[in-house]
Amino acid sequence: MTGPTRTGDHRAMPVPDGVEGERIDSAMARMFGLSRTRAAELIADGNVTVDGGAAAKSDRLEAGSWLEVTLPPPPEPPAARAEPVPGLSVVHEDADIVVVDKPAAVVAHPTVGWTGPTVLQGLLASGVELATSGAAERQGIVHRLDANTTGLMVLAKSEAAYSVLKRAFKERVVDKVYHALVQGHPDPLRGTVDAPIDRHPAGDGRWAVVAGGRPSVTHYDTVEAFRAASLLEIKLETGRTHQIRVHMSALRHPCVGDHLYGADPALAERLGVRRQWLHAVRLGFEHPTLGRRVEFESPYPRDLEAALELLREE
Template sequence: MTDHRSMPVPDGLEGDRLDAAMARLFGLSRTRAAELIADGNVRVDGTDAAKSDRVAAGSWLEVTLPPPPSAPTPRPEPVPGLRIVHEDADIVVVDKPIGVVAHPTVGWTGPSVLEGLLAMGVQLTTSGAAERQGIVHRLDANTTGLMVLAKSEGAYSVLKRAFKERTVDKRYHTLVQGHPDPLRGTVDAPIDRHPSGDGRFAVVAGGRPSVTHYDTIEAFRAASLLEIKLETGRTHQIRVHMSALRHPCVGDRLYGADPTLAERLGVARQWLHAVRLGFDHPTEGRPVEFESPYPDDLAAAVEKLRED
């Protein structure tokens, strides 16, 4: 269904390019905003405008937002390396390999956990959107480690609430550049989409509250191995907060990591692994905890640092 919006340009966007203003107002990428403008879906004070036009506060903005493309329907598709750590009538815990997203999304053509489980014959709850059956939390495509999914409706609602109320113990290990000072601490800084609209996230005033606790496990000459405990679960949270400390995750080119160090250690993605997951079982009530060993690429990088 097409969405028509009309509003005055806020004071805070005075002098911004139209595509940048559109991106900030509607949470779009700059590219998507430019496409809408080029297609004649944006008018300023009753006339068509160009993406590079500067907007004035109080000008009347009329926007036609086409319906977002629907996510693809999940289909059984084997996923090499996807491992079931635990399964019972209500939940399934998996160890997610590199290059796999949680569920199918618009524009992603690679494998997903959801489709891999369907190929294994695992029946997930139908709660939530069709393309996100059983998904109660997610990991980035190139972040490896533990995910829990719901197989029953009861488990889905209990787990969703547990993640929302921050009662799930989510532990990650990450290798970061340099040595954080202090060696342990908390980053409490709001996160939202980066103003550039290029898909990154950033610490942004007025963003969503985000809290990351870190502790140094082992320090090397050029890097530190940290244990991370998340209170919140924002997109790219660990990667953004480590970058904000000026100690980006090794290999995380998107957030400013040194490509030379990553290449020397043989790391082709961010060194970040969901190592432990603990929660109260959603139907039995007993505490459960699961652990995942480092995948080969991450383990090899740490060994190389120890040898150095």
Template sequence: MSDTRSLPVPDGLEGDRLDAAIARMFGLSRTRAAEIITAGDVLLDGTEAGKSDRVQAGAWLQVTLPPPPSAPVPRAEAVPGMKIVHEDADIIVVDKPIGVVAHPTVGWTGPSVLEGLLASGVQLATSGAAERQGIVHRLDANTTGLMVVAKSEIAYSVLKRAFKERTVDKRYHTLVQGHPDPLRGTVDAPIGRHPAGDGRWAVVGDGRSSVTHYDTEEAFRAASLLEIKLETGRTHQIRVHMAALRHPCVGDMLYGADPTLAERLGVRRQWLHAVRLGFDHPTEGRPVEFSSPYPDDLAQAVEQLRED
């Protein structure tokens, strides 16, 4: 069922193109916003307008939004290479391989952690949306490493709160281009959708608060191995913040990495691994911590840099 919204153009969008303004106001990609405008589903002060028209603050918008796509239904499907690091009555900790998302999403046809666990007969918490049962945090498809999934309802509730309150210790290792200056620091910069509306995220003034701590573990001629501690968990946060420092993750072409260096090191995705995960057990209260070794492709890249 479509949804019609009527509201004025905010002052902060004065002079923006109509498609860019619609994208910002409703959290759409710019391409999707343009499609809605072209279909005649946007009125500006009561008349149809073109996607490149400039908007004025206070002008009245009437936008008919299409219904959201229906969420995919999880199916039990084995995930090769996914390892179970720990399991008890309340939680299961997995080491996620490359090319696997946390849960099914619209447009994704590959494997997911959720479906892999269902295939192995694991009973997960049913709180939250059906397509995300038990999932309390996520990793990008091509980011490997540790994820905790809730099996009991109380674990789901406690872990969701722990992630929200930033009491979970999430540590990542990433190989970035060049040498950050200073070698240890904090990036405190808000993240939102990239103005281009092409699926990227970026540091933007009206984005959500995002805090990343980094420390150089090892420096090489052309790159640095960093340990990252996240306070927040925004989409692509480490990748966006490293790119904002002009030290993108090696192999991360979406955010400006050098393809020549990636090719030389045999890296075909962003060099980013969730190496440690620590939190208070949701029912026992005791602190627990888990660690994950680098997968072969990332380990080989580091070894090559050391040899160089």
């Protein structure tokens, strides 16, 4: 039996007032979260019309004109394959869940363009059977960590656990606690960032605080202050892509080593940090079948601990 066929996404709408007078490639980038290069490719391939006529990327849009865009289907993500992942450790396993401590340079599941190791690869290689609900390449995945964010992840082994955990994350009843080393000293030392997040208008893979984005709430508290940086404990209400990194950058206190979001490379070099200093240190939730609260903790990886030791010696 073959799987479902992926079809393109056809969109038709009047040109909004907010992009009147803009070049069509620039306007499409803003409207659909594309890069200008990708928008220009769609136009060149004949996938864009204005008032029924073929468009050129340099055309200027008029409000009220009828814009039609066909977005080709995204490429299929690669299937997960069993392959040992060095550094991936199992913190807890029972019939319904498995909790892992994820190392750096590992993503949760296979994605288009990623050729490195994944959590799923490592678990499959160790013989762990995961729930099959959802997309095949994301079996058992109920939440994710960025590739270079280390720490705790829970995955579902049973279908019942998958359903319960997905709902728990959606309803924000999971305690997700991170430690982050950020540049400078946040003022106030304890606070909440409530700012919507969406794709960065540049279309370059970053996310940003954007009006009209998805609601995103981050609570932080200073644990330890150093001369050039602060160690924060961070609790998430929501779980947006890059949420902590985006919110800390918006406060002008990016995670040390997070060059994508404006961190100082000189400080990272001095501390020997080659990725964002961000670690999922605690994870707590109601066990999906046992009905009792469980909580797990993860120590700092050696590279993050070494950076703190250097700061304490200053």
